[in-house]
Amino acid sequence: MLARGTTELAPIGRADVERVAQFLHEHLNRRVSPEAWAAAMVPPWTFEAPNHGFLLHDGGEVVGVHLAFYSSRVIDGQQRLFCNLGAWCVLDSHRSQGLRLLRALLAQREFDFTDLSPSGNVVALNERLGFTRLDTATAVVPNLAWPSRSSRARVVTRADEIEGLLDPHERQLFLDHREAAAAHHLVLVAGGEHCYVVARRDRRKNLPLFASLLYVGNPELLAAHPMPVRRCLLLHLGALATLAELRIVGIRPRLSVMVPTPRAKMFRSRELRPESVDYLYSELACVAW
Structure with missing residues (x-):
């Protein structure tokens, strides 16, 4: 534990989860309940995380928080350790000390870092700290309830059926994220092939x-078969449109419009290439806001 004046910096442990969750509910996003914040801070996948992020406290009261979501991934045949930077909130009275939280996270040099929902001010700060922007060019396409003209394509949403359709790698992805609050799973099946999709409900x-x-x-x-998936997202998530990053979908969807200012996503690594970074094992899968 480090101290400067009366404000102390400490890792977030299991014993801190409830009070950190209450702080984030009150000071960052009231749409997310304290119970939901607490559940999100302990991801469903298996990994021995060193902490859940870092906090600042003053006189025993939480005055700042920066969450972190840790995972181990196999990239190009090598095991890599990831730290996804999550919610960052500091009271105005202690704003000058907020950077201590980020520096404590980045001091964990054994990890590759991602920041998949940085705010405008944080983007510039991250760039100064060595983060690289991902190409987040995004198309928006309407979700329609029209039935598919193709009788060869169907969408599976039942968990027990999904698991049986996936290869071992994607089955593990599904099992790791099955209980993640913001991750919604479906499998498009057509012509003897399948496409596993993970989506989240989002706000604009x-x-x-x-x-x-x-x-x-x-x-x-x-x-080749977009309509069954769009119809599923409309009916199951209430999503009137889909935001499809081209780096994720590969091909710009028909009838789509490009988003003029897509949201930034960033990573920091000495070795990883942008194409090795995805959005699983992160705050985007765990926190439904």
Whole structure:
């Protein structure tokens, strides 16, 4: 534990989860209940995380928080350790000390870092600290309830059926994220092939009317049979439109419009290439806001 004046910096342990969750509910996003914050801070996948992020406290009261989501991934045949930077909130009275939280996280040099929902001010700060922007060019396409003209394509949403359709790698992804609060799973099946899709319900201009695609296992199949998936996202998530990053879907969807200012996503690594970074094992899968 380090101290400067009366404000102390400490890792977030299991014993801190409830009070950190209450702090984030009160000071960052009241749409997310304290119970939901607490559940999100302990991800469903298996990994011995060193902490849940870092906190600042003053006189025993939490005055700042920066969450972190840790995982171990196999990238190009090598095991890599990831730290996804999550919610960052500091009271105005202690704003000058907020950077201590980020520096404590980045001091864990054994990890590759991702920041998949940085705010405008944080983007510039991250760039100064060595983060690289991902190409987040995004198309928005309406979700329609029209039935598919193709009798060869269907969408599976039942968990027990999904697991049976996936190969070992994607089955593990599914099992790791099955209980993640913001991750919604479906499998498009057509012509003897399948496409595993993970989506989240998203907001734009404070309207929860969008679906964002976090993972697409077979972009070519999705491009060939998009309508059943869009119809599923409309009926199951209430999403009137889908936000499809081209780096995730590969091919710009028909009838789509490009988003003029897509949201930034960033990573920091000495070795990883942008194409090795995805959006699973992160705050985007765990926190439904």
